[in-house]
Amino acid sequence: MAAKKTTTPQFFDDNFLDPVKAATGRAKDEKALKKKAGFYLSLDLLDRFNRKFHELNLAGVAIENKSALLEAALAFALDDMDKGKKSSVLKRWFHPNGPAGPAG
Numbered sequence: 001m002a003a004k005k006t007t008t009p010q011f012f013d014d015n016f017l018d019p020v021k022a023a024t025g026r027a028k029d030e031k032a033l034k035k036k037a038g039f040y041l042s043l044d045l046l047d048r049f050n051r052k053f054h055e056l057n058l059a060g061v062a063i064e065n066k067s068a069l070l071e072a073a074l075a076f077a078l079d080d081m082d083k084g085k086k087s088s089v090l091k092r093w094f095h096p097n098g099p100a101g102p103a104g
Helices: 019-024 045-059 066-081
Strands: none
Touching: 045 066
């Protein structure tokens, strides 16, 4: 005879759905998960990025791989954009004193 299938959540089950994962799409401990992202970069920027990666490697900087360098640079840029009007990155698109400037 087959086991009876229950439809109610088993609150003490080891495989219970994590509410954080259900709400955000990932659990707290899944920071190491990666997802391939497709972006278009100018050839000049890509060449500059590759050159910088190799320069840092030759200088003995312990960079795991190009993805790690890109993640660090992107995180830095996003942190900078969180500064609002003081953001160096956002100044590329907005005049610092103009009415359409970034909030913050």
